Each structure stands twice: as C-alpha cells, then as structure tokens.
Amino acid sequence: MAASAQGETGADGRVLAPLGRRRSAVVANSPSGGYTLLTALDPDGPLPKAGQFYMLAAEHGWGGGGGRPFLPRAFSVADATAGETGVRLTFVLEDVGPGTHELAGLAEGDGLLLTGPLGRPFSPPRDVNPGAAGAILVGGGIGLAPLALLRRDLAARGFPERSLLGFRDEAHSGGLELFRCSELRLASEDGHAGHRGYVTDLLAVMLEGDDAAATAVVYACGPPAMLEAVRALCEECGVAAELALESPMACGYGACFGCAMPLRGGGYMRLCVDGPVVDAGAIETALVEGAGHR
Amino acid sequence: MSAGPTSFCGIELAHPIINASGTFDAIAARRAFGDAVVERFPFSAYVSKTITPAPRAGNPPPRLWEEPAAMVNSIGLPNKGAEGFLSTDLPALADLPVPLIVSVMATSAEEFSGLVEAVSARDEVAAIELNVSCPNVHSGLIVGEQPSETEALLEALRPLTAKPLIVKLTPNVAAPASVAAGAEAGGADAVSLINTLKARPMFAGKPWLGAGSGGLSGPAVRAVALQQVSDVAAAVSIPIAGMGGVESGSHARDLLDVGAEVVAVGTASFRDPLAAERILIELRGLDPVAASSATSEL
C-alpha cells in the first residue's frame, strides 16, 4: 500500500505510526566500518521524518537464548524512500548488547517487526531560528543515524548544511556512505580520521564567527557527554539547537513512563512522545543516568 | 471460560481482556497512532494509570531494566494529581468506546476518601481501582500487606460511592488470599492481581534503577500470577481481574481457568500496542462458543 506513504501527521509535524506492530522484511544488511546498515521494506508504513524512530525486534529469536532481548529496541531511521512496494527504511546499528546483536545478524528475507515511526522529528531550520541561513549537523558515533536522513532532506530542499561527525576510534565508526556528497568534517579521538579530538572542537571553531549565533541552527545526536558539550556550547554562544536524545525505552509510545528525561525547571518529559528530538533549552543537562551505552 | 461478553462486578464488557494499570496511556498512544487508538481500541475497559491526590513527578532515571523474559520498572507513579487528571485527562478518555476504571492511590484513609469521592462524582467513571501498595502515613504499614488495614480502608471508603471498588493486590506478601479476604469483608466488589514483584537489578556492582528497586513484570511472573489468582479465588467469592505475564490467548485462558473473571494485559502491550487484540483473537479460538458466535457475526 504505497499510497499510505504520505502518512498522517500529528502536532509538531510528526508522522503518525500505524497502530500496532507490523512485519517488514530485511532487504539488505551490510557492514559499514564498525556499524551495520540494515535496510527493510515496510509494505504498510508511511514515510517517516528525520529524527523519528522505530521500535524494532527480530521476528524470530527475540527472547531466545539467554532470554534477552525481550523488549523491542529503539532505532532512529537513517534513510527512507517510498517505492511501489512500500517504504525502504535504513537503520544504522552498533552492536552493543543482545538486541543490537540479533538485529545486526539478520539476513535478507528475515522478518523485522516494527512499530513506528514514533516521536517528535527535527524541526525545519527556520522554526528553530527564524534567521537561519545554514544548518550544522553534529554527530557523535552512532548518533549520525538520524542526521543522515535530516541531511538528505535539507539538501533536497536546497537548505545549506554542513556535517561534523566524530568517532571514538576506527572500530566505533561507520555509516559515512550515508553522508555522500555533503560538506563533511570528521574528528576522531584516536586520530584515525580527520581532526584528532572531539567533534565539539570542530563545532566550537565554527561557532566563533560573528554572525554564527544569528544564522546557525545546530542539530545534534550522540552520546550524552557529547550532547552535553554541544548543549553548553550552543547556550554559551546563543545558538539555537535541537538535540536527539536517548534513554532506555520499553514501549516507545508513551505507555510505560520509563523514558524519563529531566526537564529544565523540574519534572520529567517522556522522551518517546515528547522527544526524542528536544529543544536544547528544554533540558538542564544531557548527562542523565542510564542514557546512552558505554 | 468465556471469551465473549462478560460482566465484571456489574460492568458490562464486550470481552474479558482489559489493560493493566500503568501499561497503556490512551492519550499518549493517540499522539503516536492517531484516532486509530479509539477506533480499534484493543481492551474492553480502560484502566487508568494510578493517580494520587497531588501531582507526582515520578522517580529519577533510569526507570527501566530488562531481565530474561521480564522487565523491572521503577516509574514512581508520575501523574497530574487528582485535579489535573479530572480536568484534563478524564474528558479526553471519555472518547474511548469502553467503560473507564480509574486507579487511585493515597497514603491515608482521609486522602483516599477525598480521591474516591472526587472520582466517583464523575459520570465518565465506571469503577475505581484502589492501589493499596503504599504505606499508610499514620501506621507506616503498607495497607495492602495487612488484611486488617485493607479491611479498615474498605470500610471507610465503601459508604462513599455506589460505584464498584476493585482492590489491586500486591504479590509481595506471604498470603495474598488473606488480604483479598480482608478486602471482601470490608466491602470490595472485586480484586485484581498481581501487581509487580519487588526487584533490585544490579549493574556494574551498583543498583541500576534510580530508585534502587522496582517491580518485576512480564512472562517471568506468569506462574506466580496463576498461583496467586487460584489461591485468591479459593478464598473469596467476589470477581477477580487476573494479570501477570499474559502474552497469548492460552495464557489468558489459564488465568480464567484458575478463577479470574477478566484478564489484564500489561507488559505485552509494550512489545506490541495491539498485543491485547491478538490475545483476544487467540482466546476466542480456544473458546468454542465465542468462536462460533464470532463466525456468525461475520
């Protein structure tokens, strides 16, 4: 039902998910550096927006072996294209535990159960900063995933964008083919690619220009420590920013209240329905116990 | 065992599958899935997440942990408080095509009374579930761990409402059946069980959860639920909402077979928002009467 590819949108431009979990079929699985690019054909789903995510589980073997994985796992959509037979969804996975390990092992034809697209997507640049003249995408490690689709969308609309991607080392890097044809600068902690150091070093240099604060929009995704550095830097420079955050999730659709993210000024948001993309000003810090995986 | 229309303490339900409190937020689900949630609502009654007299932010993260075939949560009952719930959430929940059961918790009989009166006054509400897994501020005792405290609480609340009162039992006691008997003696119309089992996951040598400990749910607790429901069924004559680890129609049938009138689906909804719909279809397949009437409806 490719006709559904337009998708119904809700408040804040999110594309609504069809109710319930559905089956998609893996059409490609390829290693990309230390990561895995997993592509599945979703026959009945809508075209998602950049920043949205899916709850994924393998059709077979979920809950097998040692009994984990049991719950589905959240993954940002890194690429999506609508075709005759459905929407092709690409995810970038880093094997960090039983769930990501199962998914990274799926082969062409295997069933991938998914619920989504879920959550709040990235906002258009001028909604974040009315004076925006260019977007700076900042990714740390596997955090490049949602930025890949965002970059593609911005480029398709002719909006100027630059990407800064940082990696720990060669084993913890990959996915660069999703950034083909983009203005890209790299950083790595071990110096194997680009600037030796943090991706936020590159961002700091970029934000030094006089008119940067007035004309830039920063979109960032990565580990909590990196996001916190981005958040603090943007706050200091007065630059508008959206951050795609992570937290442990059981459901992904607001049912369990497990994905609590502390709000600036007290209380919590549910990251799966109020995020995962949040205004940088909405949080006091991106350093939250249990978020990220390291 | 019937998979067809069911009467549960006077509430007419289209079928015996309801949701477990705190495991399905119909309002948030609508933000994610749109009106399909209302049009294809998978439960025959909607049980709200537990509300308290004053708003609560909930526990610090992390709030979730996964175990083999189970999860541990320490959510900490975040909610808008009675006023926020009654003014904002209840009108939105009235869109649902099923009876509403509101789950409430308080720390004294006086607070409980105020909550029950305020909730009961609303026409949208079909029944009230009392979450008694909390300490009483006066005695320091967990109400639901003591048959006499539970009975006394019910005696205080019973005169305040004509609506059914359902007592949600904790499994963290030696004899849930005695507490159930206390609830019945105090005038409860039904009991529901099991709530989550106390659990303390450790990670890298430290408690993982922000609150230190939490509650275990999911398939791993199913056999515990079956035991406790059958014990309670032997001790009381009021109806039982059974729950704990239900993932399939046969799991639901087992709970009905050991004495439950209706079955609640909790953790399974996290894996698939329509798990309850599938469970009902499977249950119907196991019930010859419902299976034949479902066919004749087509």
Ligand SMILES: Cc1cc2nc3c(=O)[nH]c(=O)nc-3n(C[C@H](O)[C@H](O)[C@H](O)COP(=O)(O)OP(=O)(O)OC[C@H]3O[C@@H](n4cnc5c(N)ncnc54)[C@H](O)[C@@H]3O)c2cc1C
């Ligand atoms: C919105 C969102 C988008 C995401 N996008 C991506 C993406 O595009 N690509 C990607 O690779 N990842 C992404 N993630 C992260 C991904 O969901 C996690 O890496 C995945 O859930 C890990 O599952 P696992 O079973 O492999 O590892 P787990 O075993 O769950 O380990 C992951 C971390 O969880 C904790 N942990 C360890 N044991 C347990 C346990 N028993 N129970 C609970 N927690 C435990 C530890 O902190 C550990 O480091 C995203 C997360 C969110 C919330």
Ligand SMILES: Cc1cc2nc3c(=O)[nH]c(=O)nc-3n(C[C@H](O)[C@H](O)[C@H](O)COP(=O)(O)O)c2cc1C
């Ligand atoms: C994330 C989560 C939140 C819960 N919140 C509540 C709650 O607010 N009130 C309540 O009475 N029970 C709550 N429960 C307990 C469930 O209603 C149910 O009793 C328990 O999870 C067992 O069923 P299950 O194994 O099918 O999940 C919660 C359970 C989970 C997993």
Ligand code: FES
């Ligand atoms: S993951 Fe369940 S409420 Fe967000």
